[in-house]
Amino acid sequence: MLKGHQTWVFETKPTIIASAAVGGPSEAKGPLASDFDLLHGDIRLGQDSYEKAEQKLQEQACETAIKKANMKKEDVQFLLSGDLINQIVPSSFSARTLSVPFLGLYGACSTSMQGLSLASLLVDSKFAKNALVCVSSHNAASEKQYRYPTEYGSQKPPTAQWTVTGSGAALVSDQGEGPKVTASTIGRVIDMGLSDPFNMGAAMAPAAVDTLEAHFRDLDRDPSYYDLIATGDLGRVGHRIAGDLLKKHGLNIPEEIFTDCGILIYNKDQPVVMAGGSGCGCAAVTTFGHFLNRMRKGELRKILVIATGALLSPMSYQQKESIPSVAHAVCIEI
Template sequence: MLKGHQTWVFESKPAIIGSAAIGGPFEAKGNLAADFDLLHGDIWLGQDSFEKAEQKLQEQACETAIKKANMKKEDVQFLFSGDLINQIRPSSFSARTLSVPYFGLYGACSTSMEGLSLASLVVDSQFAQNALVCVSSHNAASEKQFRYPTEYGSQKPPTAQWTVTGAGAALVSSKGDGPRVTAATIGRVIDMGLTDPFNMGSAMAPAAVDTIEAHFRDLGRDPGYYDVITTGDLGRVGHRIAGDLLQKHGLDIPEEIFTDCGVLIYKQDQPIVMAGGSGCGCCAVTTFGHFLNRMRKGELRRILVIATGALLSPMSFQQKESIPCIAHAVSIEI
């Protein structure tokens, strides 16, 4: 059911009956290592390219989420999947392995909540009983495509963020127990004219604020409804900007419940983290690992996850375009 201008309310409250988080060696040294189902010691994952390694991350995340739900891949009706690589190659190739009906998505780093919104929509509308979401990123593959290959050894400013090597998956079902997806606010593309690809947090913060405001306006809620409100990967710079903008707009979210996946995932003293984590996998592994684990333990009852994405490409940057951004919010309750 559409409520307000841009929020879906899922009357059946589809359940997340299985979820998984797979990470790499840098994630194993971070704050949330205990919340991963599998951590790899090598970013190559035994493959001969970074793109193949990312594909394997997705395959492992899907397999783990399905297994934890006590299901088989034949029980999954649809797969919603995306990543950052050209033509979402890791997602399409992992979908080839899974061999179920597939929707390929690209919302940059907002893809995890875009996928969870759409999977919940098809389950809530009874077009499927089980739908799987899987999203990934790989640090070296993303650096090679969007910036400079890691081997080049280029220096970065403090506003830059570290792309997460990881994949997160969630199996959404019309039956079963688990955290429930209750609503999703679909974001608009917001472009404030910023052009620096090493300052994504600043570019994405206005889109996050726009979606947060729409969510509370459409549903008539206030921030106190949630135990946690988290953005996807604004990092420390963008998170501060988002907080300032929300206050200026009259929406004051208490610091103790307002956080960011890119701030949480790494330790501040980890080398080369700079402003925090980013990438499709950042919000995916933090939500489908850390936050859902906390919900299942009874530590959290209601969370709002706002995944943020910068919709630039290497070509748009070379043509001196500004960076359009988007954010999608999903309400999860137990």
């Protein structure tokens, strides 16, 4: 049901009956390592290309989620998945392996919450009984596509972020036990004219702020409703900007409940990560792994995840276009 301008309230409360997170070597060294179902020491996962490795990440995340729900892939009506690679081939190819009716998504790093919103919508409207969401990113594959070859020696500024190697999957169902998706706010595309691809946090922060404001306005809620409000991959730079911008707009989110997946996923002493994690996989593995585990343990009851996406392409950047951004927020309660 539509509430306000851009918020869906799911009256049947679709349940995330199972979720899975698969990660790579940098994620294994991070503080959330124990929340992953599977961690790989080899960034190639034994495959002969990074793109195939990303496909493998998705396949493993989907298979693990289905297995954890004690289901077979035939029980899943729809697979909604996305990634960052051109023409989202890792998603399409892993959907080929799973052979489940497939809808490919692209929302840059906001795809995880875009997918979860759509899957919940399918289940809530009874167009599906079980819908699987899967999102992935791969550090080397993204570097190759968006920036320079992985072994190229250039000095990154302190605002740069590190693309997460990982895939998160969530199985949304019309019955069963688990955290429930109760509402989601679909964001507008916001462009503040920033054009530095090594400073995505600052480019995406206004989108997160816009969606957050819309969420609280549409639902007439106060931030204190939530135990945790997490942005997707703003990193240390963008998260600080978003927090200050919210304060400037008169929306005070207490600092102890306001966090960012890109900050949580890595340790501060991991030097390569600079300002924090980024990529579709960042919000996906942190939400579908860490946050949902904490909810199942009873540590968190109501959370809001705002996945932010920078909608640039390597070509748009070279053509001196700015970086438009989008953010989608999903409310999960148990």
